[in-house]
Amino acid sequence: MQKVNLVSNICSATEEVFSMMLDLPITVGEAYVEVNHDESFNGVESLIGLAGAWVGAGRLSCSTALACRLSGALLCAKYEYVNEDVLDAMAEVTNMIIGSVKTRIEDDFGPMGLSIPTVIFGRNYKARSTGGGDWTVVPFFCDGDRLDVKICLAPGNANSHQGPRAQPSAQHVL
Amino acid sequence: MALDVLIVDDSAAIRKILQRVLVQAEVPLGKVIEANDGREALDRLNAEKVGLILSDINMPNMDGLELLATIRANDQWKSVPIIMITTEGSQNKVLQALELGANGYVRKPFTADQIKEKLVGII
Numbered sequence: 001m002q003k004v005n006l007v008s009n010i011c012s013a014t015e016e017v018f019s020m021m022l023d024l025p026i027t028v029g030e031a032y033v034e035v036n037h038d039e040s041f042n043g044v045e046s047l048i049g050l051a052g053a054w055v056g057a058g059r060l061s062c063s064t065a066l067a068c069r070l071s072g073a074l075l076c077a078k079y080e081y082v083n084e085d086v087l088d089a090m091a092e093v094t095n096m097i098i099g100s101v102k103t104r105i106e107d108d109f110g111p112m113g114l115s116i117p118t119v120i121f122g123r124n125y126k127a128r129s130t131g132g133g134d135w136t137v138v139p140f141f142c143d144g145d146r147l148d149v150k151i152c153l154a155p156g157n158a159n160s161h162q163g164p165r166a167q168p169s170a171q172h173v174l
Numbered sequence: 175m176a177l178d179v180l181i182v183d184d185s186a187a188i189r190k191i192l193q194r195v196l197v198q199a200e201v202p203l204g205k206v207i208e209a210n211d212g213r214e215a216l217d218r219l220n221a222e223k224v225g226l227i228l229s230d231i232n233m234p235n236m237d238g239l240e241l242l243a244t245i246r247a248n249d250q251w252k253s254v255p256i257i258m259i260t261t262e263g264s265q266n267k268v269l270q271a272l273e274l275g276a277n278g279y280v281r282k283p284f285t286a287d288q289i290k291e292k293l294v295g296i297i
Contacts (some may be wrong), residue, residue, distance in 0.1 A: 020283040021191075075190055085187070092185040096282045099261025103281075106264055114232055114261065116184065 006105065007031040010138045010149050013100035017093060018142075022073040026147070029139035034150065042123045043067070044082060046094035049115035050102060056133055056153035058098030060090065064121065066145040082121050091117035097149060109153065176204030177297060178222065182215040182229040182241065183259070188282075192228055192259065192289075199290035201226075201297065212236025216244065219251055226297055231260040231267065239274060246275035255296045259284065 011028050018026045044067035046060045062070070068079040071089035079086050094117045102112050133154030140147045179196060181189045189208045196203055207222055209215035211233040218224075227245070231238035238258055245251045257278040258271045268279050278292035 017283045020285050071187075075187060076194065088185060089187045092187045095185070095261055099282065100263070103261070103263035111264065111266070116232075116234060 006101075006136045006151055006153075007138055009101050009104040010097075010136070010151060013097050013104065014138070014140055014147075014149050016100060017096045021093075021096065022070060024070070024073050024142055026140045026142050029141060029146075031136065031138045034135040034137045040124045040126050044086075044090055044119065044121040046090045046117050046119045048094050048098045048117045050098070050112045050151075050153065051115070051156075052112035053110040053156055054112065054153045055156045056151065058094065058101065059135070059150040059152075060094045060097065060147060061150070062147040063145060066142060066147060067121070069142070069145070070147075087119045087121065091119050094119075098151070101151060176202050177225040178205040178207065179203065180207045180209060180215060180218055180222075180224045180227045182209045182212065182227065182233070182238065184210050184230065184233045188230070188259075195284075195286045195289050198286040199293060201293060212238065212241035212244070215241055219245070224254060226293075227254055227256040228259050229256060231258055231262045231271070239270060242271065242274045242276055257289075257292050257296070259289075 015026065018024050041061065043061060043063045048058045050056050050058060064082050067082060067086055067090050070093055071086040072079050074089045074093065075085060077085070095114070099114055102114055106112060133152045135150045135152045137148055137150045140149065181192050183189050183192070193206050205222070207218050207224060209218050213235045215229070229238045229241060238260065242256060242258070245254065245256065255277045256275070257280060258276045259280045259282060261282045263281045271279055277296050280288055280292055
């Protein structure tokens with residue numbers, strides 16, 4: 001069965017957004033598969049749904065400080081704390097990164113729709129998407145601050161026996 | 175002559191960025207009118223004349239392709255240049271937008287130069 005290079009597509013999409021829209025440096029860490037994530041989180045998390053023959057979600061997670069920095073870079077402004085502008089900017093960064101990944105993988109996974117992003121922020125919370133599939137996680141570092149870009153995909157019910165299975169490929173980790 | 179522009183996107187961040195990009199692209203801006211989705215865009219068009227529309231595709235209430243088709247079917251608005259600015263990058267979506275009458279298509283993420291390039295010859 002064909003392995004689809006999610007990690008490489010996540011890297012390309014993220015680097016493209018950082019260079020074209022944010023003008024911020026990033027380095028990529030080692031990708032991994034996250035199973036049954038149960039740790040609580042402090043910071044900003046942005047989720048966006050994917051639906052087609054394959055269904056799932058994309059997620060960006062980072063600290064509030066990095067969210068403020070990314071938003072400031074996007075909007076040419078300075079943010080000391082998370083406010084409506086920061087939430088909106090993080091939603092749009094998520095839309096662009098996951099949307100770009102979606103376009104890149106549609107040849108293998110078929111056409112997919114993208115939902116409107118949902119952004120959550122706070123302390124000591126857990127978020128979970130139901131529906132199966134493991135999360136492919138690619139960590140990025142922007143001047144030491146970590147941003148995780150995650151994608152989870154599983155066959156839709158009508159196509160559970162068809163299509164490539166999404167797995168990270170170690171040879172494509174940068 | 176100053177150009178009145180309608181920017182249609184459910185992201186306030188993108189609407190701000192596009193305003194900035196239009197200035198960087200040295201577009202002689204008049205009024206900048208914003209709409210959160212296709213329905214709001216039609217309300218704005220009923221109230222204001224514009225010389226250019228920049229529109230996202232994926233929006234709630236009415237998406238950009240439906241907005242595009244509605245505008246092109248209306249005698250009052252059918253000649254207004256429309257550029258789609260969207261994360262939708264598949265060939266099918268691009269062709270669909272161009273067939274519906276979009277004058278240009280820019281994929282997000284974008285640079286100011288890419289927007290400027292699309293505007294040349296349109297405005």
